[in-house]
Amino acid sequence: MKITALEAIPYTIPYTRPLRFASGEVHTADHVLLRLHTDEGIVGVADAPPRPYTYGETQASIVSIVNEVFSPQLVGMDPFDREKAHAAMHRTVHNQVAKGAVDIALWDIAGKALGVPVHKLLGGWSESMSVAHMLGFKPAEELLEEALRFGEEHGITTFKLKVGRRPLSLDVEACRILREGLGEDAEIYLDANRGWSANEALEVLRRTEGLGISLLEEPCDAKETMGRRRLVSRSPIPVVGDESTPTPGDVSRELLSGGCTAVCIKTARSGFTEAAEILGLCTGLGVDVTMGNQIDTQVGSLATVAFGAAHRATSARAGELSNFLDMSDDLLAEPLRIEGGRIRTRATPGVGAEIDESKLAHYRQA
Structure with a gap:
């Protein structure tokens, strides 16, 4: 199995009320949905929540690092070779949330390929x-x-x-x-x-x-x-x-x-x-x-x-x-x-995050 593409989809969903705390406040979920596609049709899914006031990452920076840096490094790689994937991403400093989402998507692929829940x-x-x-x-x-x-x-x-x-x-x-x-x-x-x-x-x-x-x-x-x-x-x-x-x-x-x-x-x-x-x-x-x-x-x-x-x-x-x-x-x-x-936990293979495509189409950003 080989990774064929990384897809970083920015989307925004409002909160019903803001959550306020000492380092900032949040009014909307300006997140990135990450999808790792493979040549066997298995897709790994993860969510990346930017927190610029804590880690410095933004929605735009996560999309950029995935598309411009991680994608060229990981396309063609076996998704089970997580150590190789981490070694490639480690050459880029920081960007912890983007890296974390890639890792979760890799585990999601493994669970789906093996027919086993990730937990x-x-x-x-x-x-x-x-x-x-x-x-x-x-x-x-x-x-x-x-x-x-x-x-x-x-x-x-x-x-x-x-x-x-x-x-x-x-x-x-x-x-x-x-x-x-x-x-x-x-x-x-x-x-x-x-x-x-x-x-x-x-x-x-x-x-x-x-x-x-x-x-x-x-x-x-x-x-x-x-x-x-x-x-x-x-x-x-x-x-x-x-x-x-x-x-x-x-x-x-x-x-x-x-x-x-x-x-x-x-x-x-x-x-x-x-x-x-x-x-x-x-x-x-x-x-x-x-x-x-x-x-x-x-x-x-x-x-x-x-x-x-x-x-x-x-x-x-x-x-x-x-x-x-x-x-x-x-x-x-x-x-x-x-x-x-x-x-x-979900009893289905992988992490179990099945996406509602109509909602993704509604909330995704250009």
């Missing part, structure tokens, strides 16, 4: 994954209302609260209101998206002591090395690396130098192959992992479920999988469903 190829630990819901910047009472609604409608009991606001009292109050309203059984963890200084993060930890906050993700910029290490050494809860840990090399650096004590894995920026490398580093060092969200569509969320459900360690915590519910539409022919607080 089985990756590990096959579980057939489903527990869901965490991400709460953006809102007044505390509105956050509680949203959390209660998602709990009632979807059975979700884990909530990731976006923080990093000033004054700090806004986020502290949100933590208090959520704990009081959700009860002791709900899990609440925080993500500041580098919005605080190390000292501000320590103050928030002091003020929220006793509220049962389980994790603190990217509280301050990891590049502020001394402050970050001081915070991690004093934190009573795990500090999670996310923006600071996109690659295995970054993960090694941050864990071994004391920059974090847990790691967020996002298949949208690592694909499945690098995600497995990151997971191996974390399990070998006894470090907890979470499955994160790039404000993914259902196509991207399905890929996260495939990887997260495949492994014991990534199944141990709820994955951030529900933000597609804030989108006005999606490209999947068969929508994802959250039932009993979980999303199931």
